[in-house]
Amino acid sequence: MGKITGFKEYPRDIPPDRPAGERIKDYQDVHNRFPEERLQTQAARCMDCGVPFCHKGCPLGNVIPDWNDLIYRNRWRDALDRLLSTNNFPEFTGRVCPAPCEEACVLNINDNPVTIERIEQGIAEHAYEAGWMVPSPPKKRTGKSVAVIGSGPSGLACADQLNRAGHLVTVYERNDRPGGILTYGIPDFKLEKTVVRRRLKLMEAEGVSFVVNAHVGVNVPAAELRRKFDAVVLAGGATRSRDLNIPGRELDGVHLAMDYLPLQNRRNQGVAVPDDKFITAKGKRVVILGGGDTGSDCHGTALRQGAGSVTSFELLPKPPGARAGSNPWPEWPRVFRTSSSHEEGGSRDWSVQTKRFSGEGGKVKKIHLVRLEWTGGM
Template sequence: MGKPTGFMEYNRELPKKRPPAERVKDWKEFALPFPEESVRKQGGRCMDCGVPTCHAGCPLGNLIPDWNDLVYRGRWESALRALHSTNNFPEFTGRLCPAPCEEACVLGINEPAVTIEEIEKQIAEMGFKEGWIKPEPPATRTGKKIAVVGSGPAGLACAQQLNRAGHTVTVFERDARIGGLLRYGIPDFKMEKWVIDRRLAVMEAEGIEIRGGVHVGRDITGDDLTSKFDAVVLCTGATRPRDLPIPGRDLDGVHFAMDFLGQQNRRVGGESWSDAPPILAEGKHVIVIGGGDTGSDCIGTSNRQGALSVTNFELLPRPTEDRPDNQPWPFWPMRLRTSSSHEEGCDRFWSLLTKEFIGKDGKLVGLRTVELEWVPGQNGGRPSMQEKPGTEKEWKADLVLLALGFLGPEADSVVAQLGLQVDERGNLRTAGDYRTSRKGVYAAGDNRRGQSLIVWAISEGREAARQIDLDLMGVTDLPTKGEGDLPRA
């Protein structure tokens, strides 16, 4: 432990954000720089607990107390090595992870948790600034060729691990640019896209071939891939959005969140698209249905586009601000979360069911809702929703964005060509070892586990790579969760 009394001397501190009124005028990231001395103090708050529950709370098994200690001591390069040994892309998770590790931090039982996510970001940024993050091509090649389909965090992590094991890796991506939801879902104000490009340059210099604009299943068939490559990994995401099939759904002005967000990210990136008219919030009353990350990103994007008003509906009841009694430490609690986008301005409503979209001449002008009562299930069973009589309400809306989650991978193209099985939830069926129902074809990320998080996608990509290496070579040196590289002294 860097400083035994650190947690008593220093308060939790995060970098300041640019004020909402200023940041909604552009698409740049909102966090201001954090001085090195402040980051080191935050590292000094870590108690290096005998049983580091943060480490177990992180899906990658990041060696958190170790790099907190190294940061406190100013040994940044060693901290970077320890961090990189379990996480390929700490600059993504350091900006975007909801940090389940912090909910599991022991200090968090009675004090604000250690700022683990921020320290992670600062280690990665220091690594790039100092030139310590360099291409690490393998010393020898195995002669095995592997195709990775999809360039989200799962595909990229899988590709980097397989390449490090000496295999020759090609990543196929149907979008013009690389990154999956990092590129086209997550807005630039949460992560500017040069952050992805900087990492891609390292990966290409390591010898990974990355091919954008190739739709596997159309431009090249699944069977072509399996005949040309020794293994194929599908990291194609959970791209089927959940719909709201109520009266008025086909009105002009009701859109899926990803259609709206993807267009804006392309606009910021200077890309054009030809397949759909622009969806813009400027001068409109916007209602975002769905209270998760995607809904929050729609709120921040609508405010930046100049919406007249932004309102957010959630079906579930308003969570409590504190950890609920039935979700004790160190588990991830369902509590009220207020994102930077919420801070920028929106009215939030919970326990609301949308019954109908209202239109005039084919155009959306509003919607109708009813309030819900959530009735606890018997013997701790799932609560059920009941409409509250007399609570129907009409709302004015010119644009509705549906952010209701995702239903799993598309099943019509490469999945159908390869004859892969899906499970009862529509996700690709795999054994625990990432093997699909077809020999030599693997799956990792949201297409296998369902809509999830970046940290889980990276974890799945790494674990799938390890399994493939083992299957192809009979042995593997690739690490599994939490197997990291620590400096000796």
């Protein structure tokens, strides 16, 4: 384990994010870099539990106590190898994963959890800077070829695994750049696109091919892929929206998140988006329906675009500040959370349902809401 008494000696410690007033003027990462010495101290807090519940929390089964111990001992290269044994892209998960491992951490029973996610990110960044993340193509090719449709996180991870196994992989992406939600969904202030491009470059150097502007079933016949490849993997994204079919939905000014967010990402990456195709919140009174991560991303983007006001509404009631008795550790805690975007301004309200929109001249002007009263427990 890290340091036997580490969890008793050191409190959880994370560097403060960039000041909100500064960061809403740009789209750069909201986080400050975590100095490595402090990261090692945080890794020393890991108790190397007999039953490491962090494993149960992590969908990847990351071997968390092992790399915590290695970081504490300053063995970064070994920590990287351990991390990469379960995680294709720690530089992504170390930034945008909701970190269920931390919620499940045993220290979280009566203390604050180990800063697992930031340690994960730290290992990945240390590795890139040390020059350890170099192309490592398979030693032998199998002669088999696979098409992967979709270049988001699942498509990329699938392509990476298949390539490592020696198959020749071609990834098809309907957009003009690969990366799916990593490139054209998650805002830059949570995941800078240099991080995505760095990984894509590495994968290309390892032998993975990318075909962009290729919407399989639309401008690339599916039959062509079945003819050309030994196998086809469907890893398309989940951009089918959950629409709100209420009166006034058709009014100009009512947008879906995944129509709105990618446009700003495009501009941030230097892709030209004409003004008449761009959706901007500049100077507008913005209402966001949905209090989850996507709503939060819209909230932070609207603030950066210079919205006159930003208000987020959530259908469900405001969660409690601490776990309810019916939601014990190590379950995912259904508690009140404040994202970096919410810290930056605007307001939020809960138990609010939208009944209809109304407008003038085809443009939305009003939103008609009711306050919900939830009964019978959630």
